[in-house]
Amino acid sequence: MKKAALLTAGLMLLGSASVFAAPINQMANHETAIGVGTNESYIEHKVTQKATLGYDYMDRDEYGDQNEVYLQYDMIGSEVKAIGGYRWDLPGDKKNAFGGVAMSTPKVLGFDAYASYVSGKDFNETQVGLNKDLIANVNLNVNYHNFKPDEGGHEHGVGVGVAVKF
Secondary structure (H helix, E strand, O other), rough: OHHHHHHHHHHHHOOOOOOOOOOOOOOOOOEEEEEEOEEEEEEEEOOOOOOOEEEEEEEEOOOEEEEEEEEEEEOOOOEEEEEEEEEEOOOOOEEEEEEEEEEEOOEOOEEEEEEEEEOOEEEEEEEEEEEEEOOOOEEEEEHHHHHHHHOOOEEEEHHHHHHHHO
């Protein structure tokens, strides 16, 4: 456990300039995940066998705080998801509905990889990452995130987070 804590602390320092959206979690029906990352936090709940409802708070370096609510819908097993949501406090004080897709691998030895892409009228973002089960209900997430708003520069970098599922 000490190695996992040191790894987490080191990765947090490495990714301290980056913000990432909520990672793609594979959850059981009626399971909840609460996570914190480099500069963000989220909560999501699998409300049915196929639908996950979530809220994400992001502290962007250049653009201040952003908030979003989203729905992920499992289209093919839990590995391919459609994503839809609403984000506010975008650059220029804009608000956008957005849509996208996420794909993840099945879990192998406690690891699963994922990639997601979402786009709204005034932004798009891509994320690729890896989740690792640390213990039964706690996992570590390491990812690369690229946020491109229509106004201003884009933010990208490595991020890290921890989630608890119950």
